[in-house]
Amino acid sequence: MPRSPSRSLLQATAIAAALALVPAATGAMAAVDTGTYREVDQFMDVFNRVKATYVDKVDDKTLLKGAIDGMLAALDPHSAFETGLDYENLRIQTQGNYGGLGLTVTMEDGAVKVISPQEDTPGYRAGIKSGDYITHIDGQLIYGMSLDEAISKMRGQPGSKVALTLVRPGRDKPLDVALVREKIVQRPVKWEVKEGVGILNINTFSETTGADVRAAMVAINKSLGHDPVGYLIDLRDNGGGLRDEALKVADVFLDRGELLSERGREKSDIERFYAEAYVKGDLAHGLPVIVLTNAGTASASEIVAGALQDQHRALVMGERSFGKGSVQTVLDLGNNTALRLTTSRYYTPSGRSVQEGGIQPDVRVPQISDADYKSRPVFRESDLRRHLINEVKADDKVLEEDTKEDPRFAATPEQLKAKGIEDFQLDYALKTLGRLATAAPTTLARR
8 A cells, every 4th residue: 555645735834724723731731732733644544545545546525525514413403514515504594595496305216206286486386286296307307316405406597597407297298398397485374263263384494584474373363353262373384493593483482581591511601591582562462372393393493392391381282393402503604505503402481301202291182083093103302323412311202102092192193184174293292272362361370
């Protein structure tokens, strides 16, 4: 095996930079300094050997990107170096808009399948339907291509053209559609009224979520001509987003009290957030509130659920949430790259950390309208490699197992469908809100 090249300028620069960050010291600290020097020297030795002798030629950019990714992967599953499509997805999550077609897609058996088109977007107006398979983009076969690659090809500058070939089940011939990309503005909040209840379906926490919730409540009141009997906040499968937007949403329903505390590396590094910092007063005027959660309710969603639960303002119903109790700071590094770094843990008003354990519902309601709800695998924070450890874990096993034999949840999906119930959790929550609305105003506070 040939010897690696002598210490390069890159190596010398890296070591000098690393040592500049280590304070000069004697004794034990000097040993740390020496160890740091040796580790950086070893890294550069590996770097040079890989570059000189790997079976294929590999450039510096690829190796350094891999080194950065490996460093962050050694920390926790939510710290990452974002570039390319990952950076674009991060921007979309926070800003809520992108140039594209308005299609939500997934990968199924190597093919790109349309989950749904967003209303009033190029994909929707072109007649693309849920269940369609996209086989070609601009005449190029995409079967076997990664989902990220396919999404990248469909996104682009507003005003640019793109052609898709679709295969629709039940149709003999493929469909060719020509589309013009537009600026797609995602709707983080959708609302509707059922049985007099105002339903706020929040699917992400982007830059406008707090304002959109307030606007939705105004629209609900206007559609009814009066206040609803209560509000149902649907946070199921909401993976989170911006912390400040979660605080704004929680503040909508509270007129006092703590919303959240964040704790960093040092014991003295604590920051607390309180109601009325974003919105004055309880905009729901004390009406009963239910928050729906499931295993996909994560991060910013858990902030809202935890704040309203601990302040006895809402009944949390559904299933235990995901359990992501950490906060990431995003540092834009320029050139379409960013560092997403875990910088603190967050705690609910009562001092609970939801890390690993999640938010336990006050009323456990399984989604029995899904035929596979008992056998479907559930994925949570505690299943992730290198997740942050919570010293006090929630014991959720008894709660989740006991409900399997609960007679309230014995109906089959077929029996529910015959009654017109497509979403059991939603239906159960609506009926519960109806009962709460007729009960004494102090019902929630006494539970």
